[in-house]
Amino acid sequence: MSTPQNPFGQVLVALVTPFTADGEVSWSDVEKHIDDVITAGADGIVVTGTTGETSTLTDPEKIRLVEVGKAVAGNRAKIITGGGSNETAHAIELAKKSEAAGADGNMIVTPYYNKPTQAGVLTHFRMIADATDLPVILYDIPGRTGIPIKYETILRASKHPNILAVKDAKGDLSEVSRVLNQTDLIYFSGDDANVLPSLAIGVTGLIGVTANIAATPYRHMIDAVNAGDLHTATAAHRALEPLVRATMTHVPGTVAVKYILHGLGRIKSPRVRLPLVGPEEWEAAQIEDEIDLVKDIAGVSFANFRPDRNAAAGGALPKVAGTTR
Numbered sequence: 001m002s003t004p005q006n007p008f009g010q011v012l013v014a015l016v017t018p019f020t021a022d023g024e025v026s027w028s029d030v031e032k033h034i035d036d037v038i039t040a041g042a043d044g045i046v047v048t049g050t051t052g053e054t055s056t057l058t059d060p061e062k063i064r065l066v067e068v069g070k071a072v073a074g075n076r077a078k079i080i081t082g083g084g085s086n087e088t089a090h091a092i093e094l095a096k097k098s099e100a101a102g103a104d105g106n107m108i109v110t111p112y113y114n115k116p117t118q119a120g121v122l123t124h125f126r127m128i129a130d131a132t133d134l135p136v137i138l139y140d141i142p143g144r145t146g147i148p149i150k151y152e153t154i155l156r157a158s159k160h161p162n163i164l165a166v167k168d169a170k171g172d173l174s175e176v177s178r179v180l181n182q183t184d185l186i187y188f189s190g191d192d193a194n195v196l197p198s199l200a201i202g203v204t205g206l207i208g209v210t211a212n213i214a215a216t217p218y219r220h221m222i223d224a225v226n227a228g229d230l231h232t233a234t235a236a237h238r239a240l241e242p243l244v245r246a247t248m249t250h251v252p253g254t255v256a257v258k259y260i261l262h263g264l265g266r267i268k269s270p271r272v273r274l275p276l277v278g279p280e281e282w283e284a285a286q287i288e289d290e291i292d293l294v295k296d297i298a299g300v301s302f303a304n305f306r307p308d309r310n311a312a313a314g315g316a317l318p319k320v321a322g323t324t325r
Helices: 027-039 059-073 088-101 118-131 151-157 173-182 192-200 215-226 230-248 253-263 281-291
Strands: 011-014 044-047 078-081 105-109 136-140 163-168 186-189 205-208
Touching (some): 011 215, 027 044, 088 118, 105 118, 136 151, 186 192, 192 205, 205 215, 253 281
Parallel strands (some): 044 078, 136 163, 163 186
16 A cells, blocks of 8 residues: 555644524634644644534534635635535535635545444445535434444545545544455544554544644644654543543533633633533532543643633524534
8 A cells, every 4th residue: 555645634623613602603713723733742632523612603604614614724824614414415515615715635435323234334425525626525424313334435445536534433443444445435433532552553644623622732642643752642642531531421512611721711602502401500510620620631631721611501502503504
């Protein structure tokens, strides 16, 4: 296998979409947060993905997120559009508009809810990849979509000239190794807790939720692995462990990240859009207990962490924000 050129970066943040207290996109916070994570070491940002609450963003919001991301990132980081759709025609429309808005790549999620056959999955991927010149990351997350991208489908998809990568949230590292041995695909870890084990078998990088809060230790981990320094990479992994637990185990990652970022004073509101809601009292307490265990994490001080359970209470809008198109 040849070593493919990576057009995406290695430390990619699955970006949250900050909202105002009344549920509109807070564009000033979006700009600030993108700048923050790039300064902290991210070289790629996925906007409008699962963590960005793509299912409750309107299409104009999705396209503007690409535009704002490009304006803030400049040449410092790649901007990947990650929304997609389970309707192929809609996904093609979004891909074309995102390309026109300046996106550097397109992350295509497996069609969700309608549960197509693998032939349908492959056709969906190929048609979207055909629609633009953007390099494509396939997003394999059966826990959310209801179906996996099967091994044989990944091999067939890899033959498309625009399909260059996979974000793996399936957790089958033996299958990842098998695909890496037989294709030139770039792999990204989609499981924050297992980034280092994934890197150890040849994965290129991560598309991470916790990286919204602490991109720097992931940068250190990646750089250490690139340099063959397992000791430094392991130290970064261990330092991140309680933060990953706080972010990924008690409530949906989006909810936890916004609660923590707001407590750190990095976004103005922890609001999410229905049907997501903010953490209940006992969930907030669990997140805070995990944060208390975070020590000496590079790039982030939790000494001034001031969670606001009142701001997060309910965590959703009293109104519906709008349609998805």
